[in-house]
Amino acid sequence: MDELLEDAAKVGTMGQLARVLRELRVRESGRAGQPRLTYRRIAALTGWSHGIVGEYLAGRVLPPTDRFDELVRLLGTTPDEQRALASARDRVEELRAAGVPKGDEAPRQLPADLVMFAGRTGQLAHLDGLLDRRRRAIVVSGTAGVGKTALAVHWAHRMTSTFPDGQLFLDLRGFGPSSRDPVSPFDALGVALGLLGVPPAQVPADAGARARRYRQLLRDKRMLIVLDNASTAEQVRPLLPGTGAALALVTSRSDLTELVAADGAYPVTLDLLDVGEARALLAGRIGAVRAEREPAAVDAIVAACARLPLALSVVAARAALHPDFSLAAIAADLTGARSRLDALRSDDPKADVETVFSWSYQRLSPNTQRLFRLGGLHPGPQLGIAAAAAIAGLPRETVLPLLAELVRAQLVIEGRPGRFGMHDLLCAYAADLTRVADPASERAAARKRLISHYVEAATAAAMALNPSRDPAGLPAPAARKVPDGEAAAWFEEERTALIGTVQLAVACGADREAWRLAWAMADHLDRSGRWGDWIATQRAAVGAAERLGDRAALALAHRSLSGGLIRSGRHEEARRHLRVAFDLFVELADHAGAARCQHALAWLLETQDRFAEAVAHDERALKLFGLADDPVGQARALNSAGWHRARLGHHDVALECCEEALELQRALGDAAGVAATLDSLGYIHHRLGDHDRAIERYQDALLRYAEQGDRFNEADTSIRLGDTWAAAGRWDQARAAWTRSLSTLDVLAHPKAGEVRSRLQHRGAGPTTLSGPLLPIPAN
Structure with missing residues (x-):
């Protein structure tokens, strides 16, 4: 008790006061027979929000006197301790009223850095280089769970000497459980002014006056302001510093294009980890020795988690909690789209992959939500504009703004103009959504439109590659002419989707379309040396033609299959298929x-x-x-x-x-x-x-x-x-x-x-x- 009274007498800053409060919480949680005093329990007992409890105990917000007194009583203090702590709280308020903290008392509001932060070497170096460009804001954007906050906080900790006048951290709650009520610029400015030492009574009541006071305080400061989880440019703009050496580092799932265009913010887009970085993240959390014992399982986990940091962290936490589990067993739990999302569940909403995705999805307009859901039916890694229009059953001009909205929300990535992709976990999430939200009839219609689109487009491209080919009973290809070079590029670009669509057509009972699509792909797969794919698609075509009872189609499929087999050195098998094809052609004259x-x-x-x-x-x-x-x-x-x-x-x-x-x-x-x-x-x-x-x-x-x-x-x-x-x-x-x-x-x-x-x-x-x-x- 005497030690706590001594600590209270030395308190002079919000950080020191918060440290004493946290020590009290640990002491109270450790008492026999008492439930653990978590932030959520404190919130439940007081009626305050979970977030504000965290702000009080992190030292980012000074509790009002009535709340402070209630908090310290809840923390199990004696009357003497309560009096000493009340004096300490008043002393902090008086010192803050004297002006902005300086030197050792400068605001240091950053969350704790990740001890096992892995990878992102290139992005960190890029951020370092931006300091020389005299930008007042940097926007780090990326899809849900990609590690934007972790990167921002890690970089900010590295930059403490570059910003000696302090670092502020504001969670703007743009996406999350409370994303329908994000922090307003007015309230954010009030919190920021408090962190900068302005007493509550002196915080202006007018929004414009708050912004002017905020910028005035930052004018001569070398300070870093981390604005985390922003939703819109309008939310961020009043919090940007004016002239001077202060810098705002903004993170958002949106690309905040308006902030880049109108306010000169520099964009940094965060992508998935590369394979090496993903392995390093996992090994850092579970231990290098354990990871080295099962390298194949590590690779399987990395692939199943789509190199998404959030997903890898969830799996790593599970592995750490169960050191007796083999990594191979954990990897096996992650196989299959649905089981992956189930295996990545967490009681913490911020760590539950599906919940985190939902916060972005819920912000979309209804038509864009529908396009995102139906996109989960697409069998390839990238979706072209024409395929997106087909799957949604919408004109091209209507689907373009929907795709743009998905890009802004970072739910799809436009890898190059007109090509939109999303990683495997988002695909699994979209496919799960469409199973729940869209009637079976609508899903079937979307698949039919997509298959028809690819059959027509592939037939046109096939005839451009080889105009001498006989379409063999296929419908006339699209009227537009496809230049030879464009056709080859289109086939290569859509190759994975086309192969997947053959299998999709078979699964949907669209055997005629499966055979036609395999026919259209054959020349390109041969020319590009994709002989395994040639064999696989033609085997599907043989099966489809047999079910159709179409002997002409069956003869064509057997002969084309033989070509892939010859290329692959499987001569006897090729000879058998050629014999079947020849007999069929003779029979058909x-x-x-x-x-x-x-x-x-x-x-x-x-x-x-x-x-x-x-x-x-x-x-x-x-x-x-x-x-x-x-x-x-x-x-x-x-x-x-x-x-x-x-x-x-x-x-x-x-x-x-x-x-x-x-x-x-x-x-x-x-x-x-x-x-x-x-x-x-x-x-x-x-x-x-x-x-x-x-x-x-x-x-x-x-x-x-x-x-x-x-x-x-x-x-x-x-x-x-x-x-x-x-x-x-x-x-x-x-x-x-x-x-x-x-x-x-x-x-x-x-x-x-x-x-x-x-x-x-x-x-x-x-x-x-x-x-x-x-x-x-x-x-x-």
Whole structure:
């Protein structure tokens, strides 16, 4: 007791008084038989708000005398202690009335820094650099749970020497349980003036006068004001310092564009942690030794938490509370969209991931809420404007402002113009919302619109990539023309969504659309080397065609599936699918379809160095294409026959075949066929000893493959170009060509990369029997 009386006699600042109050609370909570005296319990016993109790015990607000007396009685003080503490409280008020605290008494209102703060090195350095730009405000924005407050507080603690006149911290409650009643600028200015030492009786009653007094007090101060959890620019603007060295650091889920545009605030957008930072955060909370014992489980947790700091912190807390739990078991609990959100629940609303998301969602307009919910049905990581309009069933011009509202709320990120994405946990949250809020009929209609959009758009892009393809009974693609280059870029951009939409269509019973979409994707997946995806989508197409009972569609799907299998080296399985496809085409009297099966068989045999047999299938394909009156197919079969004859050493006959094919393909405008035949001619001229002509043909083929986005064939042709440079004694050019090829083949994880690496190591002494420029199996 004597020690407490001595401490009370030394009190001269709000911080010192609050420290004594906190010690009293700990003492009272430790008494036997007494319930723990939490902030919530104090609020319940007094009728005060939980927030103001925290302000009193943190030393940010000086309690009025009546409340102070009630508080110290509740904290179990004796009459002598009550008198000593009342004197200490009055002394603090008198000292504050004398003016703004200075030196050791300058306001130090920052919350405690995170002991285990991890990552954000780049963002911290960026904030450091902004100090030289004489900004009066910095806005740190980002999605819910991304760690904006943690970053702001951590940086503010690092900057205490830069702002020796003090640091203020105001929670503006823009988003949270009380977000429907955020702190008004008038009330925030009143709290700020109190923190700056202005006695309550001297705080102006007029809003304008409060703002003027606030800026006057800051005018000559090097002070940092952290304005946390802001909702709008209007809430923040009166709290910005005027001229001088003071700086406001604002955090918000909104991007506060108006503050940036009109008030010169500097924007800093906080994204998800990178994988290394996420691992470090988790290891820092659960212990490095435990994390190192189960690295695979750590990676699984990081992925399931979408690298979101809040989610990682919740999982880390659970792991810390249960040191006997394996990390693998905790990771297993996080699998599945719904179970992830359940596993990330917390009794504290501020730590419950779903609740934290809801505070942003509730601020949206009704139409934007609906778009956000239905967006949870989208199967890809990013949503384009056209897909958003389709899923919402709204015109483009109507959906644009809704997307802009989602961006401002940081519920979606516009990674580049017109592309909107959200991380996995937000996707799971949106999908959960739509299951609860939207009728099954509306969800089904949204899925149907989305599938139809992708089928039509992919068909148009497919025909742009390869105009010679027969749409095979598909509806006419969109009237708009899609340039070849744009089509390839669109396919790559939408690839994950398109693959997901094939599966979505199957799940919805839309088998016709599943087959059509797989058909449209085949050329791009081949050109880009995505052979695993090619196989997966065509397997889905085979199943869809079987359920439809459509034998023509089934034949096409079996043959296209064989192409991915050949590319992947699964030759016997490919042969089985080709046999089924060929029999179906014969049964349907489809000569062109049967011809393409022969063409594919020739390709398969080539991979096994069975060139004479391949020529026989080329001849059969040529005859069947003639019966079908298909000049594009005839030209491609001619090229194939020429290539295989060249591999047999029949170079003069091969040259004649390929020259004839090239002339026909140029007349027909078959760009893909021209590129493949130019490659064949390059090989033939090399074997005839005409290296200059071979190099010319190869370089022409490379340009065309690049224009078409055909990554594999571009890499494959580069190998042969390097061989020709090497044969001509031009080793620098050979190495450059092989290096370009290797970089692509490594990305594609293709086994040919080893052959090219051998060439680079042994100056071309590696194997020379590489598969050639046979055009891939046409998807139709």
